[in-house]
Amino acid sequence: MKKAVEFLNHQLEIGNVDVDFAGxxxxxxxxxxxxxFCPKGVGEAELEGTLCPFPTTIERFLEKACCNGIVVVPEDIDMKVLVKQNGFCIIHYRHVK
Incomplete structure (x- = not known):
């Protein structure tokens, strides 16, 4: 999965991307x-919510490139698909069997 993310980042030139695994x-x-690609960071758009294209784009790419059963795991009580922490946008995925 890490190699697939690195490939996608190389092709799209997203930015500094890392993957951490936990089971x-x-x-x-x-x-x-x-x-x-960030509509808020690049265009300084004053918009509500997350407009990041990557949670779903990467989920679908990994499903096709690596294996089926990759899903985005919403976080917090707000069920956000992307959480900002310490200067990073973090997207939580799970490989379900």
């Missing part, structure tokens, strides 16, 4: 300051 879960971390 069947993994966390995609994108440095907020380096992301070329």
């Amino acid at each position: 069947d879960d993994f966390y995609l971390k994108i440095a907020s300051s380096s992301c070329r």
Whole structure:
């Protein structure tokens, strides 16, 4: 999965991307300051909610490239698909069997 994410990042030039694994879960971390696609960071858009295209885009890419059963895991009580922490946008995925 890490190689697939690295390939996608190389092709799209998303920015500084890292993947952390914890069992069947993994966390995609994108440095907020380096992301070329963020409507808020790049365009300084004053919009509500998350408009990031990557939670679903990467979920679908990994399903096709690696295996079926990759899902985004919503976080917090608000069920956000992307959480910002310490300068990173973090997307939580799970490999379900």
